[in-house]
Amino acid sequence: MNQRYMLSRSGFTLIELMITVAIVAIIAAIAIPSYDVYIRRADLATAQQEMLKVAALLEKHRARNFSYDGFVLKGTATNQGAYYAVPTATNTSLLLPLNASSGDQKFSLTLTVNSQAWSLQAVSQSPRNYSLLMTSTGFKCKTKTVANMTSSSCGNSAEDW
Template structure:
């Protein structure tokens, strides 16, 4: 009777996983996690870029509304769109978006003064979104209809997107 008890007890120890099987499972999980992390970071970059494009489109729409009421872009202040500490600096008219994009609005004719400045002509505007991430696009939209993007943010100024630019 004791021999049968020992056989049953000894066979239950042989029903586990080996070290090799566990290591293979860990390696497979690590590979899947690496693929998922890379895909997720690409998704976040595309999402942030789409949000920047959306903000540029919103600003351009508000600029056109402002001109239809005032017959000029001069004096446009976007602070009413971004109340409540959303990252908009009233003095420089710059919106910081997710610590990734700096979106600025200037007079399109002179490329330096803000539309709120007294030196502004107010006939045109330019909106530039510069990405702090070098693997993401920087954008430009002007009242003349110029819509371009470039991964080299230093080439994107208020007049164009430089060499290697694409339309968006």
């Protein structure tokens, strides 16, 4: 009798395995979209942080030179830090994260500058994430509709950030 009991309890039944697979599938269905949202929020926060750094450096450049002229974003071939100012350079865009190569970037940061004003756009490569705009007047907005974004407005579906 003891041997018969041992033979009937060795292993899992198909029902037990199906229940386990169903539980794992439910947990994955909840966890994966939540993780995706978390990653998009982290990428957005990184873009906002980099935009604020560039804005601070632009204001520092203006305080030294009485103009925004001459401030450019770092080219990928230089090793002079994240940002620098060179009067003869013409680079006005930057890929985020900073170590990203073309095609791997999460955001493309574009600077439009003249002597008295600037505009900074961070365009998301993902249509599910926000694109950002920041200007020298302190205007900051975000939108998921990149086509409506200009150097001074995020369009009708804009939100503040």
